Amino acid sequence: MLDHYQIQLTRMLESEQYGEAKNLLRFLLQCRGEDERHYEEWGSLLNWLEMAFPNSEETGGITSGQAEEAEDNEESFREQLLNPPEQDEAYIKQVLYIMEHHPMIDQQILALERAAYIQSPEVDQVMLDWLSSGQPIHPVVQFKALQCLRKREISGQLLLDRMGEKVELDIEATPLALDDFPQPVIRILERVETVTEADDPTLPHFARELWKESLQFLYGTSAYQWMQREDDETVDSYAAALHLTLLLTVYGSANDDDIREAYGITEPLRFRYEQACRTLRQVAAMQQSTEDDHQP
16 A cells, blocks of 8 residues: 555645645554655654645644635636637547547546546537447546546446446446535545544545545445445444455555454344455555556
8 A cells, every 4th residue: 555645645736735745754653564664754744844844734724715715716726727718629639639549547537637627518428429339447437537527517328337336327426526416425434534533533534535535436226226325324334444445555464353352243233244344455456457557
């Protein structure tokens, strides 16, 4: 998982998310078992960031008004990059070609973000045909494409192959943010955040990121439908599975008995819990495989 966090750190620095980069570095410095040179590099980088960007923390001496203004400026700048004033036919064809054929998932997702702003009706039909073609498309790319279509105010249903299942999805129901997901799905995350915060204040942040990534894979599948049940037993089973996956991802080990005790996973709930664990392990394996494929 070291490579995973190094990639995250690089992305944060490239996008000037210095506050988040500092939080990640502090977390990495708490982890044990890595080569000593890694700790020296992380410590040096953290010291430099704290000197160069002392006010980049979420609560680091800036007012809420300043934070909102910075966020608005960042969003405006991002929109300018994604929505250039000149959108000729060559630009549109390039964006759509990258969306459909680029071997790097990050580039496909960036193309989809650009496609959301293209003022051309042909984009809608190209995307619908591409998603319905039956060709293999990474589940996260599928999800981002559904979000793009919703932003373009396209409605209707699509039949997709997701995680080995045939699922029919309403485009206009696609969540655009974590808060748009059904309440039971949010409750699973909130349960984990509450339990993990007492042990390690950095874990809720990583739980949220892990859950967001997992939902992009699972959206629309039978597992996703199952986790929407309102009963506490289902929430507890998935929360415990998420907690286990989180600890395995962050620390490389976890005590299954302690986790089941923390979430009240009694013997009658053992089967539900193990099903949830298998689902999240499948997602983690696909995520790791994707990252390994794109290592230089």
